[in-house]
Structures are given as C-alpha cells and as structure tokens.
Amino acid sequence: MKPWLWAATLLVYAFLYVPLAIVALFSFNDSLLNAQWVGFTLDWYRKLFADEAMLTAAANSLFIALLSSSIATVLGAMAGIAMHRWRTRWLPLLVITPVAMPEILLGVSLLLFFRQVLDLTLGFFSILIAHITFSIGFVAIVVRARLAGMDESLFEAARDLGATPWQTFRHITLPLILPALTAGFLMSFTLSIDDFVITFFVAGVGVTTLPLQIYSMIKVAVSPEVNAVSTLLMALTATLIFFATRLAPELLKGQR
Amino acid sequence: MALLELRNITRRFGALEAVKDVSLAIEAGEFFTLLGPSGCGKTTILRMIAGFDAPDAGDILLDGASLSGVPPEKRPLHTVFQSYALFPHMTVAGNLAFPLEMAGVGRAEIARRVGEMLALVHLEDKADRYPHELSGGQKQRVALARGLINRPRLLLLDEPLGALDAKLRLEMQGDLIRLQREVGITFVFVTHAQQEALALSHRIAVMRAGRIEQCATPDVLYTQPANRFVADFIGRINLIEAEVIALTPEGARLRSATLGELLVAPPPACALGDRGAFALRPERVCIAAPGESVELDQRYAGRIRSALYVGETTLYQIALESGQIIEALEANTSPGRARRYEAGDPVIIGWAKEAGVFLHDES
Ligand SMILES: Nc1ncnc2c1ncn2[C@@H]1O[C@H](COP(=O)(O)OP(=O)(O)OP(=O)(O)O)[C@@H](O)[C@H]1O
C-alpha cells in the first residue's frame, strides 16, 4: 500500500478511536474537568457504583437487553427459517424494513401506536416491545444467510432417514443455525443496551435506561462519572462484538 | 409380487410433464437403474418414491401397499444424495447412528451396528472424523453406509458417483456391486452415464423426456435396442436410414440410399414398407485390405477417414464410395496390429447379416 493510503487509513481510525480512548482515559482522571490530566483515580467508578439512579438504569438496561434479545432471537429465527423455506417476496421486506427504517421514524410511530392505538402506559413493557421490534430483522437476516449457504438435501436426508419434521429441526436445523442464533443474539443485545432514540420516545416517565440516564446527566454537566459509565459500556460492547465476530467467520463458511 | 411398483405415474410442473405415465416393477434384490439424459425425469421419479414429492396421477406401491400419503420418514427406504448430504455437525459415527437413533434402536446395538457398517465400507479409522475432513470417495462411502445401516427395503441412489473423478468412479462402481450383492438390499440407481449403468445393473430403464423407452437387461439393451434413441444412447452405433422391401423367413431385405440392398437376419418385427434405421455396432464391422478375401454378407469398398487409437482398440471412420461414413472398432490384440490402417488407406469393410438390427420408426 502507498504511504499516503496508510496515512489516510490511520487518520480515519484515529478519528474513530481517539475520542473513545479519551473518554476511557479521563474516566480515571482525578479532576472534575475533562481538560487536563491530573492523576489516576478510581473515584468516578466509586461514585458511579454509589449512584442509585444510575444503578437502577443499568439494571433496567441489562434486563431489557437480555429479555428483548432472547425473544427477538426466537422470533427472528422463525422469520429467517420462514423466509428461507417459502421464499416469498413480501416476507423479507416485512421483516427487514424496521432494520432499514430511520430510528426516529420507528420511535415516533411506536409511540403513536402504543399511546393512541393500544392506549398502553409507557414504560418497561413498551421499551421491551420496541427493542424486540428492531432486533428481529437482524436475527432473521443472519439466520437466513446461514440457511442459504446450506445444502437443502441435508434436511431431506434427515426426513429420509426417519426423522419427523420436529426431530429434523431439533437434530439438524437447530445445531446448524446455532452460530447464527448466537451472533444474532449478541447483535440484538448490543443494539438494545445502547439504543437511545427509540427508547427515548417509548420510555415514558417511569422507567429509565442507561443511555437515557447518561443523557440526562450530560444535560446538567459533563461529569467524569459519565466517562466512567461510558467506559464500562464500551468494554461490554467490545466483549460482545468480539464474541459475535468469533462466530461470524463460521457464518460465512457454511460449515462448523 | 414385485417389491416396488410404479403404476402409471405422471408428474407435472406447470405446463411441463416431467414424468409421463411411467410404470415399473422392481423385484427384491435387484440392482435397477434409471438411465437417461439430463432433465429426463430421473430425479423426479426418485423423489416421488422417497416421498419428497407426490405424483399427480398414478400410484406407487411397496410390497403391494400404496405409499400415497406416507411421509418420507415412515417409508422403509433410504436415499443416497448426489451431494452426499452428510450432516456437517456430526462425526462419521454420528452420521451412521442417526437413522438408528431415529428408529429408537438401543445404544449398545447402535454401537455394534455402526462398527459393523464402518468395517463393511473400510472406514474403521474414520469414525471420529467430521465430513469436511474426508475425501470425496470416503464421503461417498459414508453416505452409502448411512443409507444401508438401518436395513431399508430399498436404497435409492441419485447419481452417487457423479462428483467423483474417473478413476475413483470406476473403483466405487466395484464397491457398489460388492456391497449390493453382500447386503442383498434392492438398489434403485440413477445415472446418465451409460457405461456405469451397463456395468452395475441387473436391469436398466432407459428414459427420454419423462417416458421409459425400454426396460431390459444390459445385454438386451445393447444388442436389441427397442428404438433409435436407445441404440444411440447406449454405446456407439452406426445408424443408417433404410426401408423394408422384402420379408422372407430367413431375414428382411432393406434398401438404403447409401448402402444399397441389405439383408438382416433373423427378421425383425416389422412390416413391408416400414421405414427406420439399420443399426450396426462398430465392433461388428470387419475391415480388410483390398486384396484380402473375406466371407461376409455385406461388403463395401471405402477409404479410412480417420483412426482413433484408444489403447486396447482403435476406432476407424471409413468413408464408403457412396459418401456414407461407417464407424468400425478393431481390437489391437495381436502384436504389430496396433494400427493396421492409416487415414487415406483403401479398405474393404463388411459384416455378417446377423450383425445389425432394423429399428423401425414409431408412426
Ligand atoms: N420443482 C420443480 N419445479 C419445476 N420444474 C421441475 C422441478 N423439478 C424438476 N423439474 C423439471 O422436470 C424435469 C425433470 O427433472 P429431473 O430433475 O427429474 O431430471 P433428471 O433426469 O434428474 O436430470 P439430471 O440428470 O440433470 O439430474 C426437468 O425439465 C426439470 O427442469
């Protein structure tokens, strides 16, 4: 590669990662101001773990992320299998549209739907449904990609060798799409835990998630506590992405 | 009673009739082959027998009982797929155990039979390998073993040797014959390779465009093809337009534009004035140098047009004075006879009246 290409690449990555690194760095800075390095401290983390509102928000976020990605994985797998099996034109459109839709649109429409059509009290349940809605598409896409790379006669062979449709699913289909399910689950989880826009619309007043809590803190003042929570969130997301990409190459190969 | 019977099976895909009114009876213990060019409906028939597809008309019977409405897992027959369809997440032993597990066979019995089957296909040392760690020939043998392990009444094989190279293919043909005779299970084998069909089968059904053209033993197909299509599809053959001009007890007299009058004996089933083809296998044609004396019913002078050396034989193309091209196959057996004639040599060719057959066109 040419030197200037190297430089450009470096610049892009710097642009992407330097802000993240600074946030992480200043979460250990012994100063209220995000301007100058003073000294190492774990005070902000200590303060964070004493912050009642923050902890509740974190617990909410984790719980919603776990539940919504679990449900989205099951529903998304079903959608992915259906898309693969019936190859209709409208089903993929229907499943994938929420993925491509601008978040703000999804947020507004869900809000209107919950409030005016269902007359639902906004809160935990509405956030859960919203998160499931935008996650299903991702799971469905990876599951379908996995199935598309697979020899169709595997499933016929199972039936032929004496397996009922359910046994075929249990012994053949499920193990074969397991990497896709895991990757889909991790993807949904990361999407859910850091979603701000949609959650902002459908959260109502009672329930706060981590991103909402961070936002409300920043509105007052940029405290290093925000750096600390952001760093933790970053670490969690990075871990999940690491596992998801460990599974992704297998997705492409079509074999375990 | 036949083990498997197809009665007037028809299968349509939209306007296309993929299988047209096919009837077949396959006996227990038989190695039966469906042979035909690509797209003639072989796989479609196999899929209907296996239960992945259902005929639009007609019935399939196993041991005299109709299979209609019986799902694939309830049919006591297994399929070996062209792609092998080995389960990638299971070891060789796991693949072999699968049909037994589905049938509810006990653990000890499964272990015993898997071991037995691995020995039969010489893969004892590969039990714990995954399919992607095997060679093409080994995968093929695992697929066969998996199809046989639960002792089906019938094993369906859809071009199982199609993905192998020529040498391995020949080797696997030997293995297939040995296995089939050893386990005594009825095989229904699909191929578009005529040589393979001739080598393996007890009986062959030759198909064209959804229909069965002829169903017979390999030697009957070869020596007494029912029509031009079968004659042309099985092996090499000279086909020359001809018309029946006389019928006598000892033979039929034909007239051809390029060969003049010909005698065919014994008389074929045809009527005076029938048009069709005189069919002559290349190995039945004799070639002699112009001076040599030959005692043959038909004799023509011609010139060698080309000579194709194939090792044990040489295939000559001879242009007769009338312009007709005749193919002749000569064995290169005696020393010094590897290539008797070169292109351009004048020769006399001929054949006995029993050498060819007359195939009349369907009206
Ligand atoms: N599901 C289907 N839908 C529409 N047409 C089909 C379907 N399955 C098969 N056909 C058509 O039916 C005909 C017979 O197909 P089939 O697969 O039985 O051929 P084949 O003899 O097995 O050929 P090959 O040797 O290439 O495997 C073909 O013209 C094929 O295009």
Ligand SMILES: [Mg+2]
């Ligand atoms: Mg086929």
